[in-house]
Amino acid sequence: MAELKYIGKPAQRVGGLEKVMGKTKYVGDYNLPGMLYARTLRSDLPHARIKRLDVSPALKVPGVLAAITSEDFHNHGQFGFPIKDMYMLAYEKVRYVGEGIATVAAETPAAAAAGMQAIICELEELPAIFDMDEALAPEAPQVGPLRADGKHPNFLGHYPVYKGNPEEMLKQCDVTIDQKYETVMQEHAYIETEGALGIATTEGGVVVYVSCQSPFIPRGHIASVLNLPEGRVRVIVPPVGGSFGGKDDLNYQAAGQVAALALKTKRPVRMTFSREESMIASYKRGAMRMNIRLGADKDGTLRACQFKSTYDSGAYSSQSPFTSWRASIHAMGAYRYDACTVDINTVYTNQGYAGAYRGFGNTEVCSGIEQAVDEMADALKMDPMDFRLKNCLKVGDVTPHSQTLTESVGLTDCLLAVRKMSDWDRKRKNYSNQPVNGDGKRRGIGVAALFHGTSLGAEGADEATGTIELHDDNLVTLTSGLTDYGTGSRTVYTLIAAEVLGIDPSRIRVHLPDTNTAKDSGPTVASRATMLGGNATKVAALNLLQNLDWAAADLLNCDLHQLQRVGESYVGPSEEPVSWETVVSHAREMGLVLSAHGKWTAPLIQWDEEHGTGIPYFAYHFGAQVAEVEVDMNTGLTDVIGLWAVHDIGKVIFPQGAYGQLYGGISHGFGYALYEDVDYMDGYLQSVNFDTYLIPTSADMPEIHGGFVEAEFSQGPFGAKNIAEPAMVPTAPAILNAIAHASGRRIRKLPANLERVMLGEALKKKASTVSCKVALNIT
Amino acid sequence: MSNYDYAIAQTIEDAVSLLNEPGKRSIPLAGGTDVFVALRVNDLWFDRLVDVGRIPEMRQIREEGGKVSLGGAVQFKQAVENPTLRERVSFLSAACESIGGPAIRNAGTFGGNIANAAACADSLPALVCLEAEAHLCSAKGERVVPVEELVTAPHKTQIEHGELITHITFTLPPKKARSCFIKIGRRKAQSISRLSIAVIGTLDEDGIIDYVRICPGAAVATPVRFRNVEQTLIGKRPGKELFAAAGDQLVAEMIESTGRRWSTPYKEVALKTIAERALANIFLQDESSC
Known part of the structure; x- marks a missing residue:
């Protein structure tokens, strides 16, 4: 070439x-002559029947021009993909605190707020589920839609990968580990909150500017819920101020609401969320509970993996069927096994709801499996870097999904490069010899590896x-x-x-x-x-x-x-x-x-959903990250003092962009490891703004040393693969492994905050409904 | 959107008169870093903000004859950069430097930090150790109240409506005094104190502790000196065992004051740790810990 x-x-x-x-204008900066402001009344109960909903008092508020409910949409505004279980505005029931019930459009934001508060909405509280392990109990209240197959309505799906019988093989292995890991929900924290602007056209159609990722999806939804031909709905995506997977469903609802109001009033209607409304109403990364069993021979050969987990989708399915599927494909990590099974069960609860977020299931499972792999290396008394190098996927290997990897597998090179860059061997040895009972601060170094299927995989046409x-x-x-x-x-x-x-x-x-x-x-x-x-x-x-x-x-x-x-x-x-x-x-x-x-x-792929086997993705991204930490043993404070990341992203096309994605992704993983916890308690979000929901600041992030292995993929453009999501996937387990190395304390539930690192458990304040209730009425 | 009036005070007299104007609920505005946050979630509790941040004498840090005066509207950034404070009461500078981020430190003030009276207010433990006094001015005249007494409960003070904290004064500690402020936050910036401690002390010629003041932050309802712990240390030779005993006593008194709360299992370990470290820093010159 x-x-x-x-x-x-x-x-x-x-x-x-x-x-x-x-100079960039986001949708919230758009102001048109005669534009109205929309505001949504949201549920302050986690699970309730709508007994009475009357918007007529809102229409009497000066400045209010229109108010809509699910009745203003075709088929009650039902939408969703792949499962149609959401509505543009709540229909008959609300299933989480923050769910939209009715929306008003008014001349000013203040009038819109007054209109919203004037709506009569009587809710009859229903029993709710706040713990994913209770979702499938026979007496559990119904959150999800009734199923044709007669299974529990709170059961959303089962996502398996099956190769051999690890149960049997584990009995033959010299060393086994059996551990539970848990992740919590995470907020996307995009700088730009949700927003949409609807404009009615003279032909009876609508133009919608909406901050979102995929314009053709809301076009389809809007056409469907307003009963318009798709040709009458035009969706334009203005510059988007961050998304990270977070600008799907809620923004589609906002788009549908402003479209309906624009058609009703024949005036432009804009909706822009406050930070609190965004935090309360938006979907998050879902929480996952995992049980991982690994078996290996004493020479360090990994042989068996049994992965069982429950994933909490919250009140709606959103992207969880796909998230769960991607999680299942990556649950065992980028390693060879003789036998490997994965079973993920996804359920409905009333803890907000979960949707797409950077890494999309892989971030969750990687934090579990990469800790389990580390614990196995410890049990074998092997260096965790050597252990990964010995077992990781290479060209020619067959994955547990029964896919033969024929090209572009750069994981070994990533591990070797990050080992050298981080001065791993010297640091690992030095830190391993720290006095066991010393108080004060101790250092450690940890590694995590990943693979990440490129593009949609068997989720759909590509x-x-x-x-x-x-x-x-x-x-x-x-x-x-x-x-x-x-x-x-x-x-x-x-x-x-x-x-x-x-x-x-x-x-x-x-x-x-x-x-x-x-x-x-x-x-x-x-x-x-x-x-x-x-x-x-x-x-x-x-x-x-x-x-x-x-x-x-x-x-x-x-x-x-x-x-x-x-x-x-x-x-x-x-x-x-x-x-x-x-x-x-x-x-x-x-x-x-x-x-x-x-x-x-994209090249053809296929997946057998029942037997958990096939070719899930046509290519994979690989990568490895190393974290060096200093843990204050007596305050629980973890200082990440260095991060190294080498990823095989295929050919690098736009270097600054690739590094930007790498650094940005790592900052998300950093927060996931140490701070972030969307703390729903009994369905109520406790942290509704960034004063208490903590993400890393520039002062917290250490210097990141990044590098790329360019194992070119023959069918990628100029050999390119991908980077955006996988950049964050291994960061949290690398940090957790480093904390374990430094302190001897294994934090199996995220995040590794002050209390968990020091006491081994988080401390919880009493749940309060106040923040949510106050924040939903901010004017 | 709340509707309220705003007035700029040019002088202290002007401010006091605006604050006491009948028929109008007026409150002082300095940096706004607390008022505006509270305004977002609370119902309006005033009719007018009286901006005292532009009164020249309230923006001054002065030192005269060993006595320091901090204007009520002195911003934390000014304190961080002031050479006298850095040299003589470094724990106060350090505490101010730990507050929020640059934007907050450019706006937030001592008067505001005291009047807001959060249990985790970062400038207060050092001021309490220094036995700082708040000078309150109202239509009735001036009164002087020690900061330690002025704050009566979380977010509660003795400040009466119409009173303004014009300045805060304290006597500079002995030149040989060493001080230390340690803060535990969940992250390195924009972080509310999980727990903090301010300690200042001196050794006599024989190496015996002859002066020490200790005030933790975010440990009990208000920032107060732990005088019993100070008495334990006075007259003793510094050492790890002594400091461990002082740490235990501090923790016991904290629990006695607050009862066992949800956060106690963490705070009882962490408070002892930072107390020992602060004492070691001051009296054993252990620089690693502060």
């Missing part, structure tokens, strides 16, 4: 300068279409239905198109996703934008290039294969360079079409 000019080279982030200068257009002023524009919500995908597309066309990236612009101009490319999830959207961009650019090459050959009077490029210019046999602009005008004179589509479809 010729040397790459733009791919893998420093580049300016598309939209970066505008953000830094404060393809993307990009478009490219060369305009009269020679500007090139790219269109994608996939959103750049801070991931840098627009820069990736720009660099790919620049590389293919042989032109400077400054000639290229990328449009914001708009369902009327972009092609549906599936959801912007699963760290798939680079691989799917990047390949689609590449195909589109190649299609355009073909026409330009023909024009150049015609102009230079030569065969296509005689063409060469020097800078942007074309050179033929005469060796006289012709500028790219000249070629472009010649192409126009020839009447060639200077726009193109490019579609890319």
Whole structure:
């Protein structure tokens, strides 16, 4: 391959300068003449029947123009994918504190709040479930929808992986471990809260600007709940101020609500959430309880894994079927086993609700399995780095899913690189020899590895279409239905198109996703934008290039294969360079079409849901992280003093973007390890703002030493795979393993806060309903 | 959105007169780092904010004849940067430096920290150790109350409506005094104290403790000196065993004051730890711990 000019080279982030200068307009910055403000009445009970709902008093409040409930939507506003169990506004029942019940639109935010408070809503409290282990008890109150198969309505799904019989094999293993691990819910903490703006069109349709990841999903939902043809609903995604998986369902509800209100009032309607409303109403990373049994021979060969867990989806299914499935695929870690089974059962409760969040199930299981692997290494008296190197997946291995890995498996290289970068061997030895009973501060170093399936896998059809257009002023524009919500995908597309066309990236612009101009490319999830959207961009650019090459050959009077490029210019046999602009005008004179589509479809995969076997993903990301900590044994304070991360992301296309994703992901994992706990107590969120819900600050984060192994994937664009989600996955277990090394204290339930590190358990204040109730009425 | 008036006071007299204007509930506004947070979740409890943050004399740190005066609207950042405070009462500078983040320290004030009277207020333990006195001015005149007595319960003080903390004074401790402030927070910045301690002390020529003051933060309802613990230490030669005994006594008195609460299993270990470390830092020059 010729040397790459733009791919893998420093580049300016598309939209970066505008953000830094404060010029970027988010949906909350949009103000239109005559615009109304929407506000939602939300449930202050975790589980209740709606006995009476009367919005007419709200309509008498000065400034209020409209109020809607589930009755204002077709089929009560029911939506959801893959399980249709949600409503645009609550229908008959509310299932969590913060669930939307009715929405008003008014001339001012104050009038909207007054209208919201005037609504008559009588709720009859129902018994609720706050513990996932009680969800399937026969007498448990019904939270989930009735099932056709007669199973408990609170049962959401079972997600297995089956290879052999680990139960039997564990009996033959020299060393076994059997431990329980638990993760808690985590808040996405995007800087921009939820928001949407609806505008009615003269044709009776609606345009909705909504901060979300995947515009075609709300288009479908809005069309369905408003009973409009999809062509009458246009969804445009403005710049998104962070998402991390968090801008699906709740934003679709906001989009549906403003769309309905805009149609009703014939005026633009905008809804922007306060931080408290966002924290209370939004879905989180779900909590998981795991029981992991591992077996190994005394030479350190891992042989058996039995993984059983329960995942709490809360009040609605949201993305939990897919999260649970991804969790099941990754539950055993990136290792070889002779026998391995995974059983994940997902249930409904009334503890808020769980949806997509960076890592999507893998973050949860990795924190368990990577601790279990460490505990096994300890039991074998093996260095945990050596133990992982001995057992980790390599090219040619067969995974427990029965997939043969044929290419692009860089885990060994990641482990070796991070071992060297972090000075692992020296530190591990030194810290292991600290006095056992010393008080004060002790240091430790820990490692965690991961694999992470690229894109959707067997979750669904996996393809993307990009478009490219060369305009009269020679500007090139790219269109994608996939959103750049801070991931840098627009820069990736720009660099790919620049590389293919042989032109400077400054000639290229990328449009914001708009369902009327972009092609549906599936959801912007699963760290798939680079691989799917990047390949689609590449195909589109190649299609355009073909026409330009023909024009150049015609102009230079030569065969296509005689063409060469020097800078942007074309050179033929005469060796006289012709500028790219000249070629472009010649192409126009020839009447060639200077726009193109490019579609890319992912390789076929298949999964047998019942037998838990198949090819779940067409490629995998691999990585390893090392954390060095200092634990204050008498205050429980953990200071992470160094982090090293080496990930195999395939070919790096946009280096600063890749490092940005790596560092940002690690900061999420850092918070997950040490601070973050969405503390629902009896269904009520206790921390409703960032004064008590703690995420790491820049003062807490140590320097991160990042690196990439580029085990190129033959079908990725220029060999690229993915980075966004897996960056955070191994951080928490690496830190927990380091804490265990430093202190001898194994924290099997996240987060490793002051009390858990010092006492081995968290201390809980009495539950209070006050924060939620006050926050839902903030005016 | 709450509706209320706002007035800028140019002088202390001006402020007192605005605060005491009949028919209007007025409260002082300095940095706003507590008022505005409370305003978001509480019903409006005043009609007018009287901005005292622009009164020049309330923004001054002065030292004269061994006596320090901190204006009520002196911001924590000023205290952090003041050379006299850094040299003579480093635990107060350290405490101020541990508050919030740069934005909070640029706005938050001593007067506000005292008047808000949170059990975890970071500037208070050091002020209590220094026996600092708050100077309150009202239409009735001036009165002086020790900070330790002014705060009566969490978020409760003796400050009467219409009274303004114009300044806080304390006598500089002996030049040879060493002081230490230790704070345990859940993270390194923007962190509310889980527990803290301020200690100051001196040794006589024979190496015997002849002066010591101890005030923990976020341990009991209000920041108070633990005088019994101080008495245990006075007249003794510093040593690990002595400090362990002092730590145990401190913890016992904390529990006696608060009863066993949900957080006691943590605090009883952590308070002893930071007390021992602070004492070791001051009297055994153990720099590692503070």
